[in-house]
Amino acid sequence: MRLEVENFRSLQKVSVPLGPLAVMVGPNGAGKTNLLDVFRFLADIIQTDLAPALEQRGGFDQVLFRGGDERAAAMSISLAATWTPFSNPENPDEYRLGVWRRSNELFRRESFRYRLPRGSHQEISVSGEEISVSAASREEIGPVAKNIGITRFSSALSTLPRLSHDWGGGEVATIAKSLSSFRAFEVHVDAARRPSRFPRGDTEVLRDDASNLAAFLFTLSEQRPDTWRQLVDDAKEVLPQLDDIEFDRPSGAAREVVVMLRERGLRRATQLADASYGTIRLLGLLALLYDPQPPALTCIEEIDHGLHPQALELLVTRLREASEITQLLVATHSPALADQLAPHELIVCERDDDGASVIPAVSIEDIERIVQASEGEPLGRLWFSGALGGDL
Structure with missing residues (x-):
């Protein structure tokens, strides 16, 4: 996946390649949160x-880049990835969005480019x-639908899936579903520690x-006892006092399920409500990483927050395993976590004197060269020392 952004908050002009697992490091204000917010957006x-998504962020003017000598008037987001059946890393699908202001009125332009059979x-x-639909190899393309409900400033992501198959409705629906x-x-933490309503079906989607x-x-x-035992074993590895995780289902109209922690040396199990932060x-993070039906991409901010350093090595291992079925974009301030990463998994973030984020601030090739010159020094120590930039 490749993300290109212009004039979205501090992202004046960035082009970021994202592998299966990408971990951002850098000081506060470098733009890590803004990059994550592009995907939320x-x-x-x-x-x-589109309009409500902008209003949720304070409106178009609050979203625009505010640094530099000249006031920005437009923003754009471009994303390339393999979503549809005939795309591949060398020939990905692409989605582009541009929004600009002219005479106090907002306009938008969107485009979708996707692969078809036979190249x-x-x-x-x-x-x-x-x-408008470009010339393509599909035979007998008919007239585009006239009444699919698109308006001047509504997003095509929600309306173009109504197009016919010949006009790409299926491909746009696939892209929109992934996004x-x-x-x-x-x-x-305060919400996660509480009992939950007893699930009514065979599946339960983990909330954000x-x-x-x-x-x-x-x-x-x-539903997945083998996966469950792996999760419990991971928790026991990081929490030495933990013997097992059980559930209580108190009777009553609330129909709630309560997580109970069976801890060594205690006569009674501890409710999750009484567990530590x-x-x-x-x-919560283990639940995410063992989710059997993850989304196309998951963003996690400050993944190390509140965790003991001994948990980080295990966490990186589980992140890599989860990245085999979902892309993961993670932000951290922890050198100990960065120590566990390979150069291609690290994205160094900085901010220049004009207030613009520089992401990535160091290429993968330069990171590899610096690691080699340091005789294999772990990435977290190199970052902490300033050798990779993106100071803490």
């Missing part, structure tokens, strides 16, 4: 439309209420704030 556009491609462009599934995950952690873990234990964050 794309998901919000599909779920609420050809098709492109759909939307500007205002006008839709809408993007998850920005942050364990809300882990507020249904108890129900998700219970469902995982019932770090324990709850750890269980």
Whole structure:
């Protein structure tokens, strides 16, 4: 996947290649959160439309880059990835969004480019209420649908899936489904520690704030016992006092499920509500990384927050395993976590004198060269020492 952004908050002009696992390091204010918010923004556009997604962030003027000598008037986001069946890393699908202001009025332009069989491609462009489809190899393309509900400033991500198959409705729907599934995950500890409503079906989707952690873990234990035992073993490795994780289902109208921690030396199990901040964050992150049906991409900010350093090596191992079925974009301030990474997994972030984020601030090739020159010094120590830039 490659993300290109212009004039979105501090991201004046960045082009970021993202592998299966990408971990951002850098000081506060370097733009890590803003990069994560690009993916939240794309998901919000599909779920609420373009105008509400902007208003949620304070409006278009608050989203625009505010540094430099000249005031920005437009922003753009471009994302290339393999979403549709005939795309591949060398010939990915592409989605582009541009938003600008003219005479106190907002405009948007979107385009979709996707692969077709036998190496050809098709492109759909939307500007205002006008839709155009490029020449393609599909036979007998008919007239574009006229009444699919697109308006001047509504997002094509939510309306173009209504197009016919010949006009690319299926491909746009596939792209939109992937973008809408993007998850920005942050364990809300106060919510996660509470009992959850008993799940009513065979599946329980883990919420972005882990507020249904108890129900998700219970469902995982019932539906995927082998995966559940692996999660418990991981928790026991990091929490030496933990013997097992159980569930209580008190009777009553609430129909709640409660997580119970069986701890060494205690006569009674401890409810999750009484567990430590770090324990709850750890269980929330393990739940995320063992999710059997993850979204296309998951963003995690300050993944190390509240965790003991001994948990980080295990966490990186599980991140790599999870990245085999979902892309992961992670932000951290922990040199100990960065120590566990390979050069191609690290993205160094900085900010220049004009207030613009520099991401990546160091190329993978330069990181590899610096590591080699240091005779294999771990990445976290090199970053902490300033050898990689992106100071703490």
